[in-house]
Amino acid sequence: MLKGLIGKKIGMTQIFDEQGVAYPVTLIEAGPCYVTQVREPQSEGYSAVQLGFAEVNPKRLTSGELGHLKTNELPPLRFLREFRAKDHDLKVGDKITVAEAFAVGERVDVIGVSKGKGFAGAVKRHHFHGMNATHGTSDRNRAPGSRGSGTTPGRVYKGARGAGHMGMDRVTTQNLKVVLVDAERNLLGIHGAVPGPKGGLIMIKEARKQ
Amino acid sequence: MTDLLKAVEAKPNEKIPELRPGDTVSVHVRIKEGDRERIQEFKGTVIRLRKGGNEASITVRRMASNGIGVERTFLLRSPRIDKIVVERHNVVHRAQLYFMRGRTGKSARLKQKFD
Numbered sequence: 001m002l003k004g005l006i007g008k009k010i011g012m013t014q015i016f017d018e019q020g021v022a023y024p025v026t027l028i029e030a031g032p033c034y035v036t037q038v039r040e041p042q043s044e045g046y047s048a049v050q051l052g053f054a055e056v057n058p059k060r061l062t063s064g065e066l067g068h069l070k071t072n073e074l075p076p077l078r079f080l081r082e083f084r085a086k087d088h089d090l091k092v093g094d095k096i097t098v099a100e101a102f103a104v105g106e107r108v109d110v111i112g113v114s115k116g117k118g119f120a121g122a123v124k125r126h127h128f129h130g131m132n133a134t135h136g137t138s139d140r141n142r143a144p145g146s147r148g149s150g151t152t153p154g155r156v157y158k159g160a161r162g163a164g165h166m167g168m169d170r171v172t173t174q175n176l177k178v179v180l181v182d183a184e185r186n187l188l189g190i191h192g193a194v195p196g197p198k199g200g201l202i203m204i205k206e207a208r209k210q
Numbered sequence: 211m212t213d214l215l216k217a218v219e220a221k222p223n224e225k226i227p228e229l230r231p232g233d234t235v236s237v238h239v240r241i242k243e244g245d246r247e248r249i250q251e252f253k254g255t256v257i258r259l260r261k262g263g264n265e266a267s268i269t270v271r272r273m274a275s276n277g278i279g280v281e282r283t284f285l286l287r288s289p290r291i292d293k294i295v296v297e298r299h300n301v302v303h304r305a306q307l308y309f310m311r312g313r314t315g316k317s318a319r320l321k322q323k324f325d
Contacts, residue, residue, distance in 0.1 A: 013219070013264050014264050015218055015264060016264075016288055018289065019242070020240070020288045020289045022264075025218075027215060027218065029214060185217055187214060189218065
């Protein structure tokens with residue numbers, strides 16, 4: 001069975017175990033996902049499984065997307081994502097639910113798109129220290145300071161850290177523990193925080209570093 | 211979405227009555243010592259009441275010996291809480307009674323409310 005699912009972030013809460021220890025938990029509405037394509041080394045050059053998530057009004061998909069799903073008699077699905085997987089016995093059209101993919105106590109990697117912060121300064125974006133609050137500083141409290149040397153080299157080196165667009169990046173949080181699996185409601189509870197806003201698309205995989 | 215958040219909430223403890231800031235309460239907490247379990251009482255004034263499902267909590271303040279104030283925060287949905295007994299209601303005009311931290315002795319008394 002493939003240890004991977006696509007889901008939607010619901011939000012955070014806390015739950016208790018039998019001893020009364022409270023855990024911070026992120027809830028994810030995970031699956032059910034359909035196998036929409038199986039990639040093989042012979043034909044595509046690598047092994048992977050393409051999963052689809054979230055049934056949607058067919059009008060919201062392009063005819064290309066609909067055709068891809070229709071050939072295998074799958075419902076219209078909004079999101080398609082690929083998971084690398086070698087040893088599996090999945091066929092196109094198979095349905096994967098939370099209870100089949102994950103169990104309480106397992107470790108997972110969670111991938112999401114982080115919250116967009118817009119054009120952010122160097123203090124927020126790269127944790128620069130800013131300048132003095134006193135000692136004659138005026139209007140330069142959150143300035144980045146020098147970006148390089150003088151006449152030699154006479155330019156700013158590429159990759160120098162500075163202000164710019166922050167957030168909306170693909171972020172992976174590794175090795176999080178599964179603390180709740182609710183097959184009835186397709187809910188997955190993960191210990192700790194998960195990248196992205198509420199309602200954001202989340203990919204859950206088996207942890208690479210266990 | 212909020213319905214799904216509510217779905218994983220623990221059931222409210224039936225032995226916890228409605229609480230208000232300023233109440234004098236005794237909280238019965240289950241404590242594990244090795245493989246034995248016993249119940250410890252913590253008696254004091256509710257100086258803060260936080261609502262919100264699984265995150266609901268109260269902060270209880272009591273004067274220990276030598277006039278040292280002790281505060282403990284209890285999660286109301288925790289299975290460690292056996293029960294809470296309200297011993298008396300008091301008249302308070304604030305939602306958070308942080309001013310009690312600066313008070314000892316006579317000035318730390320609250321007037322009882324009868325209803």
